[in-house]
Amino acid sequence: MPVCRQCGNKFKGRIKLDNKVINVWSRRYCVLCSPYKKYTKCFNNTKNTIDGKRECVDCQLQLPLSEFTMRSKTSTYSSYCKKCSNIRTRQSNRKFKQACVDYKGGKCEKCGYNKCLWALDFHHKNPEEKDYIISQASRRFSKIIQAELDKCILVCANCHRELHDMEYSGLPNCSAS
Numbered sequence: 001m002p003v004c005r006q007c008g009n010k011f012k013g014r015i016k017l018d019n020k021v022i023n024v025w026s027r028r029y030c031v032l033c034s035p036y037k038k039y040t041k042c043f044n045n046t047k048n049t050i051d052g053k054r055e056c057v058d059c060q061l062q063l064p065l066s067e068f069t070m071r072s073k074t075s076t077y078s079s080y081c082k083k084c085s086n087i088r089t090r091q092s093n094r095k096f097k098q099a100c101v102d103y104k105g106g107k108c109e110k111c112g113y114n115k116c117l118w119a120l121d122f123h124h125k126n127p128e129e130k131d132y133i134i135s136q137a138s139r140r141f142s143k144i145i146q147a148e149l150d151k152c153i154l155v156c157a158n159c160h161r162e163l164h165d166m167e168y169s170g171l172p173n174c175s176a177s
Contacts, residue, residue, distance in 0.1 A: 004030040004032075004033055006029050007030065007033055009030055011024070011030040052064060053065070054077060056081040057080055057084075058080050058084035068082065096140075100122070100141065101117060101120055103141075103146065103149055104149055104152070106154075107154070108120065108154060108159055113159075120154055122153075123152055124152050125151060125153060126151065130148075
């Protein structure tokens with residue numbers, strides 16, 4: 001049986017509310033310490049909030065609620081503090097970009113540059129065939145992402161700028177000033 005972190009009492013893993021059986025095994029606090037919201041049909045998001053402070057799941061620091069972002073769809077606080085959330089987002093973005101770059105060969109198709117991951121871009125060969133921008137895609141590498149990457153070439157930032165300069169100016173090389 002789970003034990004409430006606030007009052008120390010054991011509570012059942014399943015409870016019956018409004019003639020519905022609800023699974024509460026993953027909760028950190030009992031229903032008395034973290035009440036059920038009658039109108040939203042869900043538990044109040046205070047499972048690790050005590051005296052206006054909340055424990056971050058990642059760094060496990062007790063921080064004020066102002067250090068947590070409010071979720072827009074559910075009006076509840078995130079389980080991660082802003083700092084940990086930013087770190088997780090950067091790690092996720094890097095992992096996704098690395099998977100995409102590895103899929104395309106890992107280096108610039110024009111000059112062979114491969115030193116910095118963030119200096120590599122995906123250039124659509126035919127902009128009319130573009131379904132969406134890869135950098136704005138979901139962060140899961142899937143067949144949909146592969147299909148979009150197949151429409152692209154992997155180029156470094158300098159080669160990418162030169163490609164766009166040729167598109168707009170019609171010149172064969174980058175114009176020198």
